[in-house]
Amino acid sequence: MADLSHSRSASAGSAANGSRRLFHNLFVRNFSAKLAATPMIMTVLIVFIGCTAWTIFYSFTNSRSLPSGELVGFDQYTRLFSNRRWNASVLNIMTYGVTSLCFTMVVGFLLAVFMDQKIRFESAFRTVFLYPFALSFIVTGLVWQWIMNPAFGLQAAVQSWGFTSFTFDWLKNRNMVVYALVIAGLWQGTGFVMVLLLAGLRGIDEEIWKAARVDGIPTWKTYIFVVLPMMRGVIVTTLVIVGSGIVRLYDLVVAMTQGGPGISSEVPAKYVYNYMFGAGNLGQGLAASSVMLLTVFIILIPWMLIEFRPKSHS
Amino acid sequence: MQHSVSIKDLSLNFGHVKVLQHLDLDIGQGEFIVLLGPSGCGKSTLLNCIAGLLDVSEGQIFIGGKNVTWEQPKDRGIGMVFQSYALYPQMSVERNLSFGLRVSGMKKDEIEKRVSRAAEILQIGPLLQRKPANLSGGQRQRVAIGRALVRDVDVFLFDEPLSNLDAKLRSDLRVEIKRLHQRLKNTMIYVTHDQIEALTLADRIAVMKGGVIQQLDTPHVIYNRPVNLYVAGFIGSPSMNFFEGSLSGGTEPVFTADDGTKIPARNYKFDTVPDSKPMAAVLGVRPEHIVIGDHAKTMTFQAEAEIEIVEPMGSDTLAWTNICGKSVTFRCDSDVLLEAGQKLPVGFDVERGSLFSAETTNRL
Amino acid sequence: MEVPTDWNQYVADFPKLREAGVIPFALAQGWPTNGIFGVLLAGIGGTDLFLAVNRDKDVTAVEGPDFRKVAQAYADLRDAVDVNETVGQWNEATAQLINNTAAGNIMGDWAQGEFAVAGKVAGKDYDCLPGLGLNAVLDTGGDAFYFPKNDDPAITEAQLVLAKTMLSPETQVAFNLKKGSLPVRGDVDMSAANACMQKGLKILEDPNGVLPSGEQLLSSDTQQQLQDLEIEFFSDKSMSIDDFVGQFADIMSSAD
Structure with a gap:
């Protein structure tokens, strides 16, 4: 602090001195640490920031199969938001996202709590719940496509047992197909959420539980008011993992519904893929992916502002 | 008089492992009991049983005359303080103190009254709005004690409450706990592996080993008249010097050390006077009961010894020497200047020491 | 019906x-x-x-x-x-x-x-x-085969042999009889073709049919x-x- 105010009040003569110090601080100090971090810094600069900038720039061009530098303003975006398939995709991913996020977190947490009750055969249960996560979304999608197929799957089976009025045709139902995706997604991902949250639960000091029991706090209140707040870090990690899985949802849709019936289970990532590679319209695909990126930022920035705001000690 | 806490024939098994075996313990109103022993001796387990955090396999627990063996912890009239403080990290100190009371549905002004009283007693008033993360270890442990305090209970349970603190804080807080006990006059049951804490705090110490209470008595008796070799060796630092040998009883009891040295034990207060038939025995003498110089000449045992190592401790000095073919330590005033290699007369009185049967390890 | x-x-x-x-x-x-x-x-x-x-x-x-x-x-x-x-x-x-x-x-x-x-x-x-x-x-439509250019004359020759074989009348007849589709060249004898293929072949004869x-x-x-x-x-x-x-x-x- 004293240093800073000194250089502020110093005359122009010490400006050169200041820039030398800046150089020193930037490059010479902790040189080996900075050298070691260079590959990662370059990766971030080139792969993440560089490619993002490239994507955004070319979303303002009329690039088709190959990138072109001809700028067309917001044309790609105008077309994007007047496209019925894109708008349906956005709506679908929102429905899927909110439902899937709520259910994976709640069900995953309840399963973790269940596993934390010192039950017998815990590792067997854990394996069973986690097993679907070892399968790709493609396999998951194909399996559930058969289970939910009204002609062969659950509906046909239950009807053949005599319950002829039973219907479960979500895959063919334009209004319910997104929830069919949610079910398959839950089946695949909940075990993983459970394992993450279970690790968080196990990290809670046992004496906290004892203290709560002595205080006479009911178990469910201990979970909600004491344990959950203590698991904040694990929960944020889980939310980020689940959230990124939702945003990039693609393979499950391709395997399970191909976006159908009609366009009623289309998702943004599939739109990006189809227009970039299938339709050879790079500009349109990049505009769509830029919008996806923007959405992620809109969700993340308020959270980051809260999380990383300078902490004040009162 | 009614006992504050009474434990009758308590056993606890984890599968085939017997952690506590047929344990009896009566604790008086306002008494400060310390459960002392090495890790794995069952002292914390016993405390958890009293708190109701572990279900017992056999036996009964009474608190305030009420059979609480199968009561929930909250209904036992106890407060508990843990080694890791176990504060709720997302809540302010004030909320940590009041959370249990709020959940129980207590009236607001009563909660406020209790919290401010606890804050006043523990001098944590200025910390009430802070989160535990912004407190020092000592402050956290005070809050943890406060959480037990607001419950307004008769019995406080402490599970190694000072073990996570550094030495300086530990002795400060030790005094505070003693002061607290003197002010509140609650029954306190305190688990520790630290004998200094036990000796300084306790009205009575229960020395435990293998799930069994070896000896339950005042610190003075525990220190001076240990009931068996285990207690004798466990209490005291540096530990008691032991001489193996044999004891012939009768009217003129004599202890003969393994190297043949005969030590008369005429004035020793035997619990049970052994008969004249010689028996294998162990003589234990505390380092501070070995005296040197002229003073040694009045002792029932006297010898000339050569100093091997000298350890000045500041307040006193420890020295290593060899008596009766055994390496022994003794303690003397720090003003006495000792040197390695120095020869001087040493001596002790057998009646200040302890005699144990080598066979049963029990005090004779 | x-x-x-x-x-x-x-x-x-x-x-x-x-x-x-x-x-x-x-x-x-x-x-x-x-x-x-x-x-x-x-x-x-x-x-x-x-x-x-x-x-x-x-x-x-x-x-x-x-x-x-x-x-x-x-x-x-x-x-x-x-x-x-x-x-x-x-x-x-x-x-x-x-x-x-x-x-x-x-x-x-x-x-x-x-x-x-x-x-x-x-x-x-x-x-x-x-x-x-x-x-x-x-x-109509068809699949296209592209051969990468290379310096090895033996491979180039093999590519030519493959192309020749695929487009030879015999291959065309045999392949299309199996697949049920129409040949890419009009000069082959498809008399062995089935009823459906005959209909298609007839349309192909008319330049406006394609x-x-x-x-x-x-x-x-x-x-x-x-x-x-x-x-x-x-x-x-x-x-x-x-x-x-x-x-x-x-x-x-x-x-x-």
């Missing part, structure tokens, strides 16, 4: 087929659904409309009455199809035909390969209506948009024909 001679007869038979417990029209999701629209456009709309729309990107043709008729036919088919009977892949739809659970389907000539494998004979066990029996045209496919006329970007629209329209019974035509015209106005 008689085998219909054109699309209109076939559609008129739908209720009767339903009564008989047969799925009138076997449908696979995805591209087969858009393919139908192209076939209807050529068959019902005729060659001129097909070219006006696909080649000339003529928005007025899209908004005209003939196109509307095609859209209406597409909507009628949509309303006749039970969504629970649709299948995932084209060969499953063909299987419905082979198993006699469905009456008919719109598919390329390669479907005949499936019939052949199942031991079915064209003209006896099944039949074809090229151009829906209304407008005898074929929309239509360039939509894939050749429209950019893949435009095709993708049309595909999205057609699939949406076909799945959503509440989407009106006006809406469909309007959207179609919109896409064609900026088509390339």
Whole structure:
């Protein structure tokens, strides 16, 4: 602090001195640490920031199969938001996202709590719940496509047992197909959420539980008011993992519904893929992916502002 | 008089492992009991049983005359303080103190009254709005004690409450706990592996080993008249010097050390006077009961010894020497200047020491 | 029941087929659904409309009455199809035909390969209506083979041998008899071909019988948009024909 105010009040003569110090601080100090971090810094600069900038720039061009530098303003975006398939995709991913996020977190947490009750055969249960996560979304999608197929799957089976009025045709139902995706997604991902949250639960000091029991706090209140707040870090990690899985949802849709019936289970990532590679319209695909990126930022920035705001000690 | 806490024939098994075996313990109103022993001796387990955090396999627990063996912890009239403080990290100190009371549905002004009283007693008033993360270890442990305090209970349970603190804080807080006990006059049951804490705090110490209470008595008796070799060796630092040998009883009891040295034990207060038939025995003498110089000449045992190592401790000095073919330590005033290699007369009185049967390890 | 001679007869038979417990029209999701629209456009709309729309990107043709008729036919088919009977892949739809659970389907000539494998004979066990029996045209396309250029003369020679073999009359005959499709060269003897292939070969003899496919006329970007629209329209019974035509015209106005 004293240093800073000194250089502020110093005359122009010490400006050169200041820039030398800046150089020193930037490059010479902790040189080996900075050298070691260079590959990662370059990766971030080139792969993440560089490619993002490239994507955004070319979303303002009329690039088709190959990138072109001809700028067309917001044309790609105008077309994007007047496209019925894109708008349906956005709506679908929102429905899927909110439902899937709520259910994976709640069900995953309840399963973790269940596993934390010192039950017998815990590792067997854990394996069973986690097993679907070892399968790709493609396999998951194909399996559930058969289970939910009204002609062969659950509906046909239950009807053949005599319950002829039973219907479960979500895959063919334009209004319910997104929830069919949610079910398959839950089946695949909940075990993983459970394992993450279970690790968080196990990290809670046992004496906290004892203290709560002595205080006479009911178990469910201990979970909600004491344990959950203590698991904040694990929960944020889980939310980020689940959230990124939702945003990039693609393979499950391709395997399970191909976006159908009609366009009623289309998702943004599939739109990006189809227009970039299938339709050879790079500009349109990049505009769509830029919008996806923007959405992620809109969700993340308020959270980051809260999380990383300078902490004040009162 | 009614006992504050009474434990009758308590056993606890984890599968085939017997952690506590047929344990009896009566604790008086306002008494400060310390459960002392090495890790794995069952002292914390016993405390958890009293708190109701572990279900017992056999036996009964009474608190305030009420059979609480199968009561929930909250209904036992106890407060508990843990080694890791176990504060709720997302809540302010004030909320940590009041959370249990709020959940129980207590009236607001009563909660406020209790919290401010606890804050006043523990001098944590200025910390009430802070989160535990912004407190020092000592402050956290005070809050943890406060959480037990607001419950307004008769019995406080402490599970190694000072073990996570550094030495300086530990002795400060030790005094505070003693002061607290003197002010509140609650029954306190305190688990520790630290004998200094036990000796300084306790009205009575229960020395435990293998799930069994070896000896339950005042610190003075525990220190001076240990009931068996285990207690004798466990209490005291540096530990008691032991001489193996044999004891012939009768009217003129004599202890003969393994190297043949005969030590008369005429004035020793035997619990049970052994008969004249010689028996294998162990003589234990505390380092501070070995005296040197002229003073040694009045002792029932006297010898000339050569100093091997000298350890000045500041307040006193420890020295290593060899008596009766055994390496022994003794303690003397720090003003006495000792040197390695120095020869001087040493001596002790057998009646200040302890005699144990080598066979049963029990005090004779 | 008689085998219909054109699309209109076939559609008129739908209720009767339903009564008989047969799925009138076997449908696979995805591209087969858009393919139908192209076939209807050529068959019902005729060659001129097909070219006006696909080649000339003529928005007025899209908004005209003939196109509307095609859209209406597409909507009628949509309303006749039970969504629970649709299948995932084209060969499953063909299987419905082979198993006699469905009456008919719109598919390329390669479907005949499936019939052949199942031991079915064209003209006896099944039949074809090229151009829906209304407008005898074929929309053609084929697969292309590209050989990478290289410096090794032995490989270049092998490439030439492969190309020669694939295009030799013997290979063409043998391959197309198996696949059920038409040869890429007109100078081979296809007398061994089945009844369906004979119909196709006859159309091929007429230079006006061959239509360039939509894939050749429209950019893949435009095709993708049309595909999205057609699939949406076909799945959503509440989407009106006006809406469909309007959207179609919109896409064609900026088509390339």
